[in-house]
Amino acid sequence: MNQTAPKLLLYISGDRMFGVSLERVDEVLPAFEMTGVPGLQRGVVGLVSLRGDILPVIRVDASATDNTVSLKAQDRFIVVRSSGRTFVLLAEQVCEIIDGDGDAEARPGYLAVNQSSIERVIMHEETMVFVLDTDRLIDDASYRSESVSTSVTEVREVHPNAVASPY
DSSP: OOOOOOOEEEEEETTEEEEEEGGGEEEEEEOOOOBOOTTOOTTEEEEEEETTEEEEEEOOOTTOOSSOOOOOTTOEEEEEEETTEEEEEEESEEEEEEOTTOSEEEOOTTHHHHOTTEEEEEEETTEEEEEEOHHHHHHHHHHHHHHHHHHHHHHHHHSTTOOOOOO
């Protein structure tokens, strides 16, 4: 039984192209103001308030050596739902939607050591695409976001009239 891989949304972050299963993508939005929070895990570059939910913003490229990001006009937020949780991927450019099979595929075991959020690597039009495992990606980031949630709760207890940003 030959099962077709799900369609992928391709995007660029840093100098790499990534793919995320289209089934996991809720929407793509122009990037807007986000709040930096000290002590977040590497790759989590801030938090955004979207329709009343506070969501982590994740940048997955390996060139992200710190959590500071200056947003540019062309940047996009890819809102992803995975394992019952929602988070945002920061993309410098959203490229296209493709069939998830790719021209060639590899599932190298050594990637699991350094990039546990990479499910597989495919070739698309002579470009290497790192396909994300969104379940593992959010699991890797969640241990820090739990402490951030506690901090937000504590702030509301100290400042009961505090409201979330409409952005």
